[in-house]
Amino acid sequence: MFSLFFFLSSPPAVIPDSLTVAAPPQTLSQVEGDTLQLSCEVSRATEQHTHLSVGWYLRSPEDAVAPPLEILTLSRDFVLHAGGPYKQRMTSGDLRLDKTSATSYRLTIHRLQPADQGLLYCQAAEWIQDPDRSWFAMTRKQADKTQLRIQPTDRDxxxxxxxxxxxxxxxxxxxxxxxxxxxxxxxxxxxxxxxxxxxxxxxxxxxxxxxxxxxxxxxxxxxxxxxxxxxxxxxxxxxxxxxxxxxxxxxxxxxxxxxxxxxxxxxxxxxxxxxxxxxxxxSEYQHGTLLAPLVVKGLLVS
Missing domain, CATH: 2.60.40.10 (Immunoglobulins)
Structure with missing residues (x-):
């Protein structure tokens, strides 16, 4: 007689998607060289131990098909990472990302350049660690976009x-x-x-x-x-x-x-x-006028 034993394991728990990412949709006009500040609200309500990454991205207005350009991201390990053209600007202090409260993040760009023009948006991801200690993003969400126009400064x-x-x-x-x-x-x-x-x-x-x-x-x-x-x-x-x-x-x-x-x-x-x-x-005349002795009533005054 043969017996079959079925070992039933509990299905993995489903972690609800509670991530919210919010920023106001807006259109801004700035002058080259100005300072720009953008804020983003990011929160989640999961009971699991998760980490967040928050960053800003730029999409070119001329090429909607091109992938977005990373501006600056705060990783799940709390490390700042700037995209290629923005690395030098972060090093020089012209680019910052600050956590201003438990749920608020602020991007600051000093000395705006024409290349900063386009659609800027905040993106956040919620990360969880597997038993094998690898991380994966459970969900990613974007906030509403900011349309940024840069008026070039006349450099002449x-x-x-x-x-x-x-x-x-x-x-x-x-x-x-x-x-x-x-x-x-x-x-x-x-x-x-x-x-x-x-x-x-x-x-x-x-x-x-x-x-x-x-x-x-x-x-x-x-x-x-x-x-x-x-x-x-x-x-x-x-x-x-x-x-x-x-x-x-x-x-x-x-x-x-x-x-x-x-x-x-x-x-x-x-x-x-x-x-x-x-x-x-x-002239010699001027020299003579300035240096000649002065005669006053028969007296020689040197």
């Missing part, structure tokens, strides 16, 4: 050198001002170079510390020369006592250093028109 700039006059006599002071005409000058990185007859007079970087040309170090040390940044857009060159050899062409050269989305730097330079300065030496 122009420069102009101004002076009250162009003809001087030796010993008089000369003031030249280089003015940068551009959008958002304080937030950009400009270096200004003063050049006289193809020789460097001084260079002022974004830190506003001047580096003098070799022919002008002693002159500045004697207090006969001033180079300074009067405002983010205006730079001054002042020669206190002109010499005949100061006559010639002066120009201002401005270079902007700009960081690309890939983290590289590019430099763009422009120069002003030549400003021709003439310096007349003190």
């Amino acid at each position: 700039f122009s420069i102009q050198v101004s002076t009250e006059r162009r003809s001087f006599t030796a010993g008089e002071p000369l003031e030249l001002r280089c003015t940068i005409d551009a959008q958002s000058v304080p937030e950009r990185f400009f270096s200004v170079s003063w050049v006289f007859s193809s020789s460097s007079v001084a260079v002022i970087g974004p830190s506003a510390v001047p580096v003098l040309g070799p022919d002008y170090v002693a002159r500045e040390a004697a207090g006969h020369m001033t180079v300074r940044k009067e405002s983010p857009a205006v730079h001054l060159l002042k020669l206190q006592r002109l010499r005949p050899e100061d006559a010639g062409k002066y120009i201002c050269r401005v270079t902007e250093r700009e960081k690309t989305p890939t983290g590289d730097f590019i430099d763009r330079s422009k120069r002003s028109r030549n400003v021709q300065i003439t310096v007349q030496p003190i």
Whole structure:
């Protein structure tokens, strides 16, 4: 006689799907260089020990078929991970993801770029660990999308050198001002170079510390020369006592250093028109007038 024994095991417990992911649908218009903050509410009510991962993604408006681009994700192990083009921006501090409460997450993007434009959305996943210690996502959900439009900043700039006059006599002071005409000058990185007859007079970087040309170090040390940044857009060159050899062409050269989305730097330079300065030496007559002895009523006064 044969007996069949059926060993019936209990069916695996079904974990209810309690994950909710919510963010308001909205359309935002921002200017390049602005800061963007987006919030997302993520919660679940399962009794099992599960972990959450929360991240933001970008879908290009030009290519709806292309896979979404990961911006920044907080993994189930509480590690931040940025997508390819966003890694450098996270490293530089321009990209953040913060948990602001038990259920609230906030994405912050500083210095918005045109490439950030598109559909942004929050996505969360609930993870559970198998007995073999491997993890798998039980469910993934997305919040409503944010339509983000970026208005590019006009990156062009122009420069102009101004002076009250162009003809001087030796010993008089000369003031030249280089003015940068551009959008958002304080937030950009400009270096200004003063050049006289193809020789460097001084260079002022974004830190506003001047580096003098070799022919002008002693002159500045004697207090006969001033180079300074009067405002983010205006730079001054002042020669206190002109010499005949100061006559010639002066120009201002401005270079902007700009960081690309890939983290590289590019430099763009422009120069002003030549400003021709003439310096007349003190004539012998003037020397004689200034230095000749004075005769008063027959008395010689030296």
